[in-house]
Amino acid sequence: MKKSLLAQDAALIAPLYAKADVDFVKGKGVRLFDSKGKEYLDFASGISVNALGHCHPAVTKAIKKQCEKFLHISNLYPNAPQIELAQKMLSLTKFGKEKGKAFFCNSGTEANEAAIKLVRKYFFSKGKNNKVEIITFANSFHGRTYGALSATGQEKLKTGFGEMLRGFKQVEWNNAEELKKAVGKNTAAIMLEPIVAEGGILMPSKKFIKTINELKKQSGCLVIADEIQAGFGRCGKISCSELFGINADITTWAKALGGGLPLGMALINAKIAECLKPGDHGTTFGGNPVACAAGLAVLEIISKPKFLANIKERSAQLKAGLKALAKKHKFLGEIRGEGLLLGIETQKPVADLVAACRKQGLLILRAGTNVLRFLPPLIITKGDVKEALEKLAAALR
Numbered sequence: 001m002k003k004s005l006l007a008q009d010a011a012l013i014a015p016l017y018a019k020a021d022v023d024f025v026k027g028k029g030v031r032l033f034d035s036k037g038k039e040y041l042d043f044a045s046g047i048s049v050n051a052l053g054h055c056h057p058a059v060t061k062a063i064k065k066q067c068e069k070f071l072h073i074s075n076l077y078p079n080a081p082q083i084e085l086a087q088k089m090l091s092l093t094k095f096g097k098e099k100g101k102a103f104f105c106n107s108g109t110e111a112n113e114a115a116i117k118l119v120r121k122y123f124f125s126k127g128k129n130n131k132v133e134i135i136t137f138a139n140s141f142h143g144r145t146y147g148a149l150s151a152t153g154q155e156k157l158k159t160g161f162g163e164m165l166r167g168f169k170q171v172e173w174n175n176a177e178e179l180k181k182a183v184g185k186n187t188a189a190i191m192l193e194p195i196v197a198e199g200g201i202l203m204p205s206k207k208f209i210k211t212i213n214e215l216k217k218q219s220g221c222l223v224i225a226d227e228i229q230a231g232f233g234r235c236g237k238i239s240c241s242e243l244f245g246i247n248a249d250i251t252t253w254a255k256a257l258g259g260g261l262p263l264g265m266a267l268i269n270a271k272i273a274e275c276l277k278p279g280d281h282g283t284t285f286g287g288n289p290v291a292c293a294a295g296l297a298v299l300e301i302i303s304k305p306k307f308l309a310n311i312k313e314r315s316a317q318l319k320a321g322l323k324a325l326a327k328k329h330k331f332l333g334e335i336r337g338e339g340l341l342l343g344i345e346t347q348k349p350v351a352d353l354v355a356a357c358r359k360q361g362l363l364i365l366r367a368g369t370n371v372l373r374f375l376p377p378l379i380i381t382k383g384d385v386k387e388a389l390e391k392l393a394a395a396l397r
């Protein structure tokens with residue numbers, strides 16, 4: 001008998017993920033289908049990647065069109081899809097007005113590596129070699145490479161990997177007083193997720209954001225906002241940090257940015273861009289033209305005001321439904337998040353609830369240790385949310 005896909009995976013793929021026993025063969029819109037034809041409502045979006053769901057015709061068309069031109073030319077020559085995506089992202093964020101620039105890479109962790117290197121390079125170019133420290137926050141997640149992992153505020157992810165990069169300090173989330181004490185003459189940047197996503201959907205308080213912006217002014221440090229999970233429309237605006245009034249000098253992007261293909265980006269303000277020269281940083285594949293064309297197709301759709309308005313409406317609908325379920329089930333707790341990055345606390349084992357939802361044909365995720373996380377495609381309709389809530393209710397029962 002042929003082994004299941006999960007058994008084949010276990011035999012051949014490094015055991016780095018706790019994978020579920022499903023064999024998806026096709027995706028369409030907000031749904032995935034397994035080999036037996038079972039349908040799943042995908043409220044995970046490949047972890048915040050598939051903003052337009054699966055196989056959106058605009059994305060498929062853009063990919064096909066670019067594939068017929070060229071797949072890769074390297075960063076030794078300008079490529080039009082990169083320029084168009086940069087222009088659109090700059091125009092949709094404050095970086096356009098600030099005459100900022102884009103750096104393209106392949107993933108979220110690489111975007112954060114770039115951000116870390118570029119703030120240090122900026123101060124180096126100003127003769128301030130002491131300014132190398134980066135303040136980040138407990139429970140944050142910035143990626144798996146050494147720089148981004150050093151920035152990450154979760155000890156369990158660092159255990160066993162030896163010494164982390166020097167110059168990183170983690171402060172309690174939303175603790176303005178602790179942050180004030182941590183920022184000093186050697187601080188190069190404060191780096192934060194506008195919403196701590198993987199770490200449990202933790203929202204920033206208004207006071208906390210005000211403190212970050214004030215510290216930036218007072219100390220001259222820079223601010224890096226990691227938009228990788230929360231940005232790109234998911235919160236109802238292209239930039240989540242701008243939605244919350246965080247005055248960032250660098251924003252980092254990935255996940256949905258490539259329309260389902262690997263793509264990362266850092267938007268940097270003019271003063272940082274001015275201190276860079278060829279050779280300071282780089283990547284072979286970064287800003288791949290096919291990924292940029294796919295990302296641009298997504299951005300053209302999600303940046304429309306009507307599209308963004310639907311995100312807010314579906315968010316309110318999903319929040320209201322979760323609230324009703326929390327009233328019924330005492331093991332459910334606080335509901336947190338913005339737009340279509342939502343979570344609800346639970347006292348029952350999260351993995352069991354995620355599995356129970358999957359059985360009902362609903363894909364959701366975990367965040368932190370005790371939060372169910374919902375990251376549906378941004379194209380969801382009123383009917384999709386209603387269906388998801390029904391499936392969730394059945395799973396909870």
Ligand SMILES: Cc1ncc(COP(=O)(O)O)c(C=O)c1O
Nearest residue numbers: 107108109141142143228229254
């Ligand atoms: C906020 C945030 N930053 C960085 C990353 C790392 O991105 P990647 O997995 O593309 O390296 C993630 C991934 O989950 C993330 O959620």
